[in-house]
Ligand SMILES: Nc1ncnc2c1ncn2[C@@H]1O[C@H](COP(=O)(O)OP(=O)(O)O)[C@@H](O)[C@H]1O
């Protein structure tokens with residue numbers, strides 16, 4: 484049996500009077516890479532926000548590694564192992580790569596020396612960041628900024644990484660670099676749940692695909708199956 488890291492059960496959520504998620508059920512397997520696809524406005528980003536604790540569930544439950552986290556706030560979830568890279572740029576453009584990495588660990592309140600050591604260790608893992616160590620984040624390429632943002636969140640030591648459209652605005656080459664990085668992360672034990680508009684490219688590489696339609700999960704299957712599903716191909720992948 485596969486270990487379930489994240490369990491989303493009958494979750495309803497929304498903004499003000501608006502209900503966006505109408506009872507979402509989802510189980511995410513340990514060390515897997517899952518991609519959520521769906522039309523604009525389907526509720527994909529809303530679901531990631533609910534998992535990260537940035538938006539409350541109105542009804543339903545969330546379990547992470549078997550613990551009920553439904554009532555934990557975002558900081559507690561980050562400390563507890565859930566990291567989110569939100570949609571769009573989220574680094575500090577006027578700070579260097581090194582400073583951004585150090586800020587990524589703010590939730591852990593590390594002593595200065597340890598913080599520097601860990602930022603350095605992160606740069607060993609991502610040589611591209613090492614090469615740009617003192618560069619202002621705002622001067623990095625789009626692909627480098629996305630890698631930096633993943634690395635910033637990794638400084639918080641999550642075990643579940645949530646990524647909202649990591650390839651948005653990237654060249655095909657930069658997208659490959661980002662997807663390679665995600666595969667390395669899951670190979671080393673991370674679980675990744677990602678929202679992606681480049682559905683075909685993502686599904687060709689990830690493990691499982693989730694289709695969201697109007698605030699519900701309409702399909703959750705091995706990525707290959709989602710990729711080969713005739714209606715999904717026509718509706719979301721622009722393929723026939
Ligand atoms: N902060 C917000 N306040 C009000 N409505 C929002 C907010 N964020 C998103 N929405 C609405 O919720 C719906 C789902 O949005 P979202 O989860 O961002 O969709 P997706 O990521 O699938 O494109 C959309 O109709 C959007 O307009």
Ligand SMILES: [Mg+2]
Nearest residue numbers: 527528529570
């Ligand atoms: Mg979105």
